[in-house]
Amino acid sequence: MKRAILILISILGVFRCFGQRELSISVRNKENKRIPYALVILKNAEFAFNTDKKGNSVFFLKDSQIDTLLVKAQGFEDLTVSIPKEGKDLIINLTEETHPNLKAARRNSAKVKPSELNGIDKDSVFYFIGLGKRYENPNYLQYAQKFVIEKAGSALTSVTVNRLVLFLRNDGFDADLKRAMFRIRLYTLDSLSDTPGKEFCNEVIQVVDTVQKVVKIDLSKYKITIPTAAFFVAIEVLRIPYNEQLVLLNKHGIAYDAPPHTLDRGNIFQPFIGLLPRGKQNGAWVLTIKNEWKQYKYFPDKSTNFAISATVVP
Template sequence: MVTRTSGSISFISFLAILFFPAISYAQDVYEGQVISKTTELAIPGVSVVLLKEKVGTQTNDQGYYNLTSPNKVPNDTLVFSSVGYQTFRQPVSDYQKRMFITLEPSNTQLNQVNVGDRKMKVLVLDKFSVADIKTVYSQGYVTKPFSQSAYAKLFEAPQEHVVLASVQLGRRDFAIARGNAYALTTSNKNTRFLIHILAVDPYTGAPGKVMFTKNITLKDNSQLVKIDLSEDKLVIPTTKFFVAVEWLRIPFNEVIKLDYAPKTVKIRKNGSRLTTDESKYSVLYQPFLVGFRQVKRAPAWVKIDDDIWQHYTDPYYDIALSATIHY
C-alpha cells in the first residue's frame, strides 16, 4: 500500500519541471489504436500524420500506431485517414496517452461475410466494448494478472460446426492500470502467449481436449487485441467450446512489481529514525487481461497446475475475451 503527502509530490513535481523540461516524453510520442466506430474492430493501414511537422506512420494489424515527434511544432494536428473511412483530425492538445480513435465508415457495412457463394452470419460471442475495457471503477481499472498458468472461458454457439474466425481480448499495461503517477510496476509492451481452443470435458464440464493452439506475439501497447483465425479454418464440432489464454513464464513477458515491508535502517545524527521499506518484488507475466462489470458472466476455469483445472468465479467482473464465429 502506498500513501503519499501532497507536499512531497508537489515539491518533486516542481523539481521535475525545473530540471527536466524534456522529461515529458508522452507529448513527443503519440500512440493509440484506431478502430471502426460501428464495429469497434481495429483498422490496419490507417495513415497517421502530424500535419505541421510532416511526419507520419501507419497502424499495424491491431490498428495500433506509435508516432514519434522529433521536432514538435506548436498547435499541430494528428490526421487519421484510410480508404473507406472519413478522415479524422485531432489537435495534439487533445491527445491522451493510448487513447482510442474511432473512424466513421464512408459506406454502410453489412454484418455478413461471403464464403464462396454463400453468405454467412457473423456473431460475436461474449462481446465487450471499448468502453468496457476503458472503464475506471472505484478501485481503479480492473486488471487480472493471473498467477495461474491458464485462463479458459466457455462459449456457446447457436449451432454445431461454426467457423471460429477470430478471438478478441482486452489487454492493459499494469502500470497504466493503476492510474497514478507513481506506478509500482515496470512497463513492458511485449508479450508472447498461447491461445488454445478446447473441447468441453463431458464428465466435469472443465476444459478438455485441445483442438487447436496458436502462438501469439505482440510488440506494442494495443489494448484491444484481435487474433485472426480465418486462415486456420477452424470448425468447432460442438456448440460449446473453450477459448483459453496460456501464459508463458519467460523473460520476454516479465513485468516487475514492487511490494514492500517496513524496517528500521538507522538513526540519523539529529536523532531521527529513518524507517525504510525493504523492497519486496514479484515478477508478473504479460499479457494482463481486463475485467469489466457484467451481470451475466460466462463460466470460466483456471489451470492451477500442469494438468488441473479449477472453476474460476468472480462476483462482479467478466474477463474481456470474446470469440467471433461465422455460421
C-alpha cells in the first residue's frame, strides 16, 4: 500500500505531525445538502476513502504533496478537484446526473416463478477475496458479478451475498470480521469493453449487517426493471472505520491475526466477498483504486465468480 500520505477517515484521535497539514473535506450537492459516504480518490497517491454519514472527512498530507481528488457519489457526476496549496477547509459541490434511469418495458408475467441466477449453497463457499491471495492487497472499490438473462424487462427482486464471517483471537489481539456496511450498485453491460456500463438504478441501497454470513437483500420495494439482457450486480465497499480491518501483509497472502504494532500491517475493508471457481467465463469484475474496471482472477486454472446471486422474475 502506498503511503505517500497519512489518511485519517475518522476525526477522532488524530494529531498533527511535523511537515504535514490538515485538510477537511465536505461533500455536498448544489443546494449544499451533505452527501453521505461520498468516495474520494487521491489520484497520485492511489489512495481512497469515503466521507462519513454527514459528508465530511479529515486527512493529513505532506506540505510538499501535490495531488488531485476524484470525488464520486451515486446519482452525481464525477468531479476532479485540485488540492489547494493553502487553507484547510474544502467544500466540494457535486452536480446530480442529468440522464434518467435506464428503463425497459415490463412484460406481463402473472404467476411466473422467480428464477435465481448463480444460486449458491452457503456451505460450498470456501474462498474469499483478499484471503490468502499472494502479493495482493485487495483495495478494490467495488466487486461486480455479471449475470445474463434471456430477455430484458425482467424484475430484479433480491440479491444474496455470501461473505466471510470470523472471529479470531491471537495473543490478546481481537480481529472482529463480523460487522460490515456496504451498498448495492446495478450496471448494464458495456458491449465494447464487456465491463460494467451505465447504472440503471440511482436508489441508494445500503446494507448494514453485523452477524450474517449469507446476506439476502430484498429489492422488491424498489421495483427494479433490468433494461438489458446482460447486467452486473456490484458491491460498493465503504472505506470507513466501521468496515476497517487491520491485517498483516506478507508474500504468502494476508493474515488476519497480525500482532499489534507490526510494521507491515495494513488496512482493508469489509465485506470480504466469497469466490466461486465455476462458470464458463470469468464473471467477476473489480473497480480499482485508479477508477478502472478490470476482470478479477483468483483461481489460476478455473474461472472466477463472486458468491453473489440474483433473483429475477421474467
